[in-house]
Amino acid sequence: MNIRIALPSKGRISGPAVELLEKAGIGLTDNSNRKLFSNTFDPEISVMFTRAADIPEYVADGAADMGITGYDLVLEKDVDVEILEDLNFGTTRLVIAAPEDSPIKTKEDLKEIKTIATEFPTITRKYLKDNDIDAKILSLSGATEVAPLIGVADVISDLTSTGTTLKMNHLREIDTIISSSVRLIANKDSMKEKYEKIEEIETGIIGVLHADGKKLIMANVNKNDLEDVKDAMPGMSGPTVSEVYGNPNVVAVHSVISEKEVFKTINKLRKVGARDLLVIPIERILEDIQ
Known part of the structure; x- marks a missing residue:
């Protein structure tokens, strides 16, 4: 089951579109948008580089199964395609x-x-x-x-x-x-015939979007300080707490937070007794993807 994704060959959204696929795990074997076609590390997925303005029609006609292009171009071409996701760039x-x-x-x-x-x-x-x-x-x-x-x-x-x-x-x-803004679109017939693979690609891309601007904070804390640490550590659904092997008085906590909150959160955690603090970048978050 082969999937062809149409990407802009040049312009301000070309680079970010390629980068988004690579972060989603769909890396190009030949990372050059001067060629019309490029294979990816997934043998079932290939990329076609073309003008952003032509992508809506190529996807609608089935020359490509999926595409990344501007919503304005989709409306201008007045084509019947499935709009899967707002990719939140190129506004x-x-x-x-x-x-x-x-x-x-x-x-x-x-x-x-x-x-x-x-x-x-x-x-x-x-x-x-x-x-x-x-x-x-x-x-x-x-x-x-x-x-x-x-x-x-x-x-x-x-x-x-x-x-x-x-x-x-x-x-x-x-x-x-x-x-x-830039959207992820798909051919409606492909959505029926190749739904499973298209969903895999969409899920990978959504995971990257959800991880954008997020960091994982990890710390060790005394159990007596745990409630104060919970209050100091914001997160997607509250911090996760786990036992530290060999030390019954210490637990490990970690939480995903906005990178804008990292500086403030670290200082709050230190003040309430957290130690061994780690801040880790996140590539993908798959939680809550439908």
Whole structure:
């Protein structure tokens, strides 16, 4: 049962997508996205590198069983695929923006526009229809932000992460059409025919996502101090306590916590008598995966 996963060949989500698979245990035998295909250490899984914008169609058509690409691209291609997981990176928004000196300042003002330029005509068309805005769509393949400046459009719809590029081009956000991030998607027929293997891959990826930003803290404590240690040690479901062989007065405790809490937690534990403290990185957490 072979599974082909489509990954972006370049761009800001390509590297993180490859890294995510590798952390999930699906390492590439040839870690180069210059080749169209790459095998993995699992003989049943291969990777296909292609344009992120083409991945939704390849997955929908069955050329790939699974794919990693932006939610905005899935909506723009308007294809019927199974969205398995939000991978929580590559966050962006598709917004409508107008020149800073334009009379278009609010969503209501958009009813006065004549033309909107965009690389996302499908999503933009739906937005215009849903908001009863009668405007012509000018489809562009890049540099959308210059369209109002050269007089070919009143406003644009374009992706932004921080808003910096819009501000650099003297554009002001009017409204957000969609919020997007990178998603794990699958072909619907493959979900029926290859469900077990696809679930294994999804589970591995979810385990990596759950482990992101988490650390395992371990410590030895006197039994008399155990209640104080429990209060000082946050965790996913409270600390785990186990006996220390050969020392009936000492127990070992460990708990998974956010790495943001590590500094504070260690100092709390030391103050209530914990010793032999260890902080260990976590590769995957499989708890609570459905």
